[in-house]
Amino acid sequence: xxxxxxxxxxxxxxxxxxxxxxxxxxxxxxxxxxxxxxxxxxxxxxxxxxxxxxxxxxxxxxxxxxxxxxxxxxxxxxxxxxxxxxxxxxxxxxxxxxxxxxxxxxxxxxxxxxxxxxxxxxxxxxxxxxxxxxxxxxxxxxxxxxxxxxxxxxxxxxxxxxxxxxxxxxxxxxxxxxxxxxxxxxxxxxxxxxxxxxxxxxxxxxxxxxxxxxxxxxxxxxxxxxxxxxxxxxxxxxxxxxxxxxxxxxxxxxxxx
Amino acid sequence: xxxxxxxxxxxxxxxxxxxxxxxxxxxxxxxxxxxxxxxxxxxxxxxxxxxxxxxxxxxxxxxxxxxxxxxxxxxxxxxxxxxxxxxxxxxxxxxxxxxxxxxxxxxxxxxxxxxxxxxxxxxxxxxxxxxxxxxxxxxxxxxxxxxxxxxxxxxxxxxxxxxxxxxxxxxxxxxxxxxxxxxxxxxxxxxxxxxxxxxxxxxxxxxxxxxxxxxxxxxxxxxxxxxxxxxxxxxxxxxxxxxxxxxxxxxx
Numbered sequence: 001x002x003x004x005x006x007x008x009x010x011x012x013x014x015x016x017x018x019x020x021x022x023x024x025x026x027x028x029x030x031x032x033x034x035x036x037x038x039x040x041x042x043x044x045x046x047x048x049x050x051x052x053x054x055x056x057x058x059x060x061x062x063x064x065x066x067x068x069x070x071x072x073x074x075x076x077x078x079x080x081x082x083x084x085x086x087x088x089x090x091x092x093x094x095x096x097x098x099x100x101x102x103x104x105x106x107x108x109x110x111x112x113x114x115x116x117x118x119x120x121x122x123x124x125x126x127x128x129x130x131x132x133x134x135x136x137x138x139x140x141x142x143x144x145x146x147x148x149x150x151x152x153x154x155x156x157x158x159x160x161x162x163x164x165x166x167x168x169x170x171x172x173x174x175x176x177x178x179x180x181x182x183x184x185x186x187x188x189x190x191x192x193x194x195x196x197x198x199x200x201x202x203x204x205x206x207x208x209x210x211x212x213x214x215x216x217x218x219x220x221x222x223x224x225x226x227x228x229x230x231x232x233x234x235x236x237x238x239x240x241x242x243x244x245x246x247x248x249x250x251x252x253x254x255x256x257x
Numbered sequence: 258x259x260x261x262x263x264x265x266x267x268x269x270x271x272x273x274x275x276x277x278x279x280x281x282x283x284x285x286x287x288x289x290x291x292x293x294x295x296x297x298x299x300x301x302x303x304x305x306x307x308x309x310x311x312x313x314x315x316x317x318x319x320x321x322x323x324x325x326x327x328x329x330x331x332x333x334x335x336x337x338x339x340x341x342x343x344x345x346x347x348x349x350x351x352x353x354x355x356x357x358x359x360x361x362x363x364x365x366x367x368x369x370x371x372x373x374x375x376x377x378x379x380x381x382x383x384x385x386x387x388x389x390x391x392x393x394x395x396x397x398x399x400x401x402x403x404x405x406x407x408x409x410x411x412x413x414x415x416x417x418x419x420x421x422x423x424x425x426x427x428x429x430x431x432x433x434x435x436x437x438x439x440x441x442x443x444x445x446x447x448x449x450x451x452x453x454x455x456x457x458x459x460x461x462x463x464x465x466x467x468x469x470x471x472x473x474x475x476x477x478x479x480x481x482x483x484x485x486x487x488x489x490x491x492x493x494x495x496x497x498x499x500x501x502x503x504x505x506x507x508x509x
Contacts, residue, residue: 055463081469089467095415096460101387101407110468112475141387143414161468 003072005031005165005193006052011066013047013057021047022064023217031071031164034194034254036204036225039214040239045197046092048214049167052195053087054080071164085114088163088192092170094150098142103134103153106142110161128160132186148179152186165193172200188254201229201242205253213238226253263325263381270489271315271383275482276392278490283380289497290372295365297504301372304500307493308375315383325378329370336366386410394476404474408461416454420446 006029014020021044029035039045050056051068054075058064068075070086091097100106104125111124129135132152142150151171158166171187172180180203187194187207198204204211204225211228213221215238221228228234229248235241242248271279293300312322343359350360384392390410394403423446432442482490 050463053467055466081471084467084469087467089464091460091464091467093460095412096457097464099408099411099461099465101390101410105387109465109470109475113469113471142411157468 003069004028005033005071006195007067007069008048008051009067011048011051011057011064011068013051013062013064013066016062021217022051022066025066025214025217025219027212027219027222029165029193029195031193032191033210034208035196036208036211037195037197037214038199038201038204038211038228038240043214043238044217045214046169047217049089049169049195049197051075052165052167053084053089055089081114085161086164088158088161088166090154090158090166090168090171092173094147094154095142097154097157098150100142102139102141103129103145104138106153107138107157107160110157114161124160124162128156131159131190132156133182146179148175148182151175151179151183155183155186159190163192165195166190168194168196168198170197170199172198172203199240201240201248202246202251205229205248205251207254209254213240215239263378264385265317265321265382267316269314269316269383271311271379274383274490275395275480275486276384276388277395278392278482278487279380279384280389280392280396282490282494283376285491285494286376286497287373289494289501290369290376293369293501293504294508295361295368297508300500300504301368304372304497307496308372308379311379311493312375315379317379317382321382322375322378325382326371326374329374332366332370336363336370339363339366395481400474407474412454412457415457416450419450419453423449 006027008025008027011022011025012020013022025044025048037045037048047056051064052070052075054060054077056062056064057066057068057075059075059077059080070083073079073082073086075083098106100109107125107128108121111121116124125138126135129138132155134149134152134156137145137149137153142153145153155166155168155171168187171183175183180200184203184206187196194208196204196208208225211221211223211225212219213228213234220238221231221234226248229242274282290301290304293304312319339362340353340355340359343356343362345356345358347354348357348360349355381389387407387410390403390407393406394400427442427446432438
């Protein structure tokens with residue numbers, strides 16, 4: 001596909017109850033980029049990513065304007081199936097994402113909706129399981145897994161659709177340090193465009209070269225993650241804080257030479 | 258509520274029979290038992306013997322089966338009341354003056370209820386919830402109903418965890434209250450739980466639509482049962498039908 005992986009222009013949106021969440025959002029993400037979406041609670045981050053696959057916005061019947069293009073395809077009603085295949089959304093709570101009786105059924109849900117059947121479907125499921133290292137747990141029920149495992153399966157359910165853009169909503173929240181690191185290893189090894197909402201600033205620095213900082217329904221900063229995290233004044237102005245003792249200038253990041 | 262529902266995880270010939278066969282077998286068996294006249298006692302003896310054999314073949318521990326029989330308790334209470342409240346000719350049993358039709362009615366409820374419950378226990382203890390859903394789907398239960406059941410299976414534990422956390426939170430803050438106070442708190446908790454579950458439902462729906470859901474659930478994909486599997490699974494049920502017919506003929 002030609003064009004940027006994600007192109008958002010002048011995106012404005014208000015919820016049906018009148019609360020406006022987005023006040024003109026513009027940004028572009030090139031294919032293969034890994035971008036963190038930072039910002040305080042209520043900044044509109046989740047609202048924004050729900051626009052990327054047409055769950056919210058004028059396509060879904062809400063009040064809003066603006067233009068979104070994914071890999072050159074506009075988010076329009078007639079393209080929704082294609083858009084939802086291209087944009088894989090991983091929700092914050094894996095219990096929301098895993099709704100089928102077993103892990104295998106759940107991972108098969110997306111590809112089956114794309115029309116895959118039989119051995120093709122099985123291969124796709126197996127491939128996604130291997131990508132997140134959960135191939136030994138395929139026949140378990142989701143509630144028998146640990147939280148970290150459920151988060152990984154949630155990522156696999158989306159990977160099984162072979163998305164061009166992977167969008168994660170707070171992937172590291174509620175994970176213990178080992179599970180957080182395992183997920184980082186998995187995400188770092190994926191060959192997709194990545195957009196990741198997070199409050200975990202070290203995680204953003206570890207995985208994403210570039211960051212967008214969002215506040216009050218607008219993008220207020222866009223640049224190298226290291227530069228953004230190094231700007232104490234900017235962070236303080238938007239209710240972001242680095243963990244105690246963390247110096248963004250002294251740790252290695254994902255920068256490729 | 259454990260995750261695998263009522264399944265007793267052992268490998269046995271009964272476990273291996275496809276779920277749809279077992280569902281049909283249960284249905285036919287219960288119909289046969291219910292249509293047997295109560296006074297034909299030997300028929301119920303045969304039914305019981307076949308069920309016991311099936312329980313043994315399924316390697317179900319007897320304590321598990323007897324514990325699960327507890328769901329029948331309300332019916333037992335009702336059945337034991339019958340001889341005292343029913344009218345008609347009286348007989349004396351162990352010094353008690355009982356109604357004859359009541360005694361027969363009590364036996365009818367007890368025998369048929371117990372046989373039905375044991376058969377249902379046999380099904381639920383040998384079939385994983387997911388297989389049960391796949392079996393229902395295979396039997397052409399409408400897809401929407403299968404989907405509702407499958408969400409219930411999936412989210413029962415999530416919701417009961419929610420309920421548990423709310424109780425812990427209440428008690429951690431020193432809530433004691435009497436029996437009535439507890440009921441009141443639970444009623445309030447149920448309201449909150451409903452709202453939580455409703456919101457979760459909306460988020461699940463978003464997640465489903467994000468993965469291309471358009472209103473049709475994909476099939477749970479099970480292979481059909483072979484002729485021999487049908488025969489194996491339906492053995493007891495077909496025998497039960499034969500017994501029921503014989504009992505009817507004898508009762509004429």
